Amino acid sequence: MIQITFITNDCRTVTAEDGISLLRIAIREAAGIPFKCGGGVCGTCLCRIERGLAHADAVKPRERRHLTEAELAAGYRLACQTFVTGDVAVSWVPRKPPAEPSGEPPADAPA
Numbered sequence: 085m086i087q088i089t090f091i092t093n094d095c096r097t098v099t100a101e102d103g104i105s106l107l108r109i110a111i112r113e114a115a116g117i118p119f120k121c122g123g124g125v126c127g128t129c130l131c132r133i134e135r136g137l138a139h140a141d142a143v144k145p146r147e148r149r150h151l152t153e154a155e156l157a158a159g160y161r162l163a164c165q166t167f168v169t170g171d172v173a174v175s176w177v178p179r180k181p182p183a184e185p186s187g188e189p190p191a192d193a194p195a
């Protein structure tokens with residue numbers, strides 16, 4: 085078993101089976117990594133492996149459509165395309181929750 089730390093989710097750490105995809109464990113644990121397609125197409129699941137990058141599997145061609153060599157070297161991956169075989173810590177940009185309806189017009193609305 086390996087340990088996955090979700091940095092963006094209060095550094096919550098969970099245990100998972102060796103070889104699992106980052107997106108699969110994130111969904112199972114409701115960790116909050118955003119996703120849409122689950123197939124390496126949309127790029128929504130962009131994340132950064134901040135520790136343990138050596139435990140991630142090889143970069144997939146689909147990831148190269150979304151990420152530069154520099155980004156890959158810095159640990160950026162698509163969670164749905166990344167399978168890990170050792171402890172990692174991962175962060176991501178959280179999605180903004182929908183704005184609360186306030187009844188007030190937006191500040192930039194014409195008068």
Ligand code: FES
Nearest residue numbers: 122124127129164
């Ligand atoms: S969820 Fe669409 S690329 Fe990963």
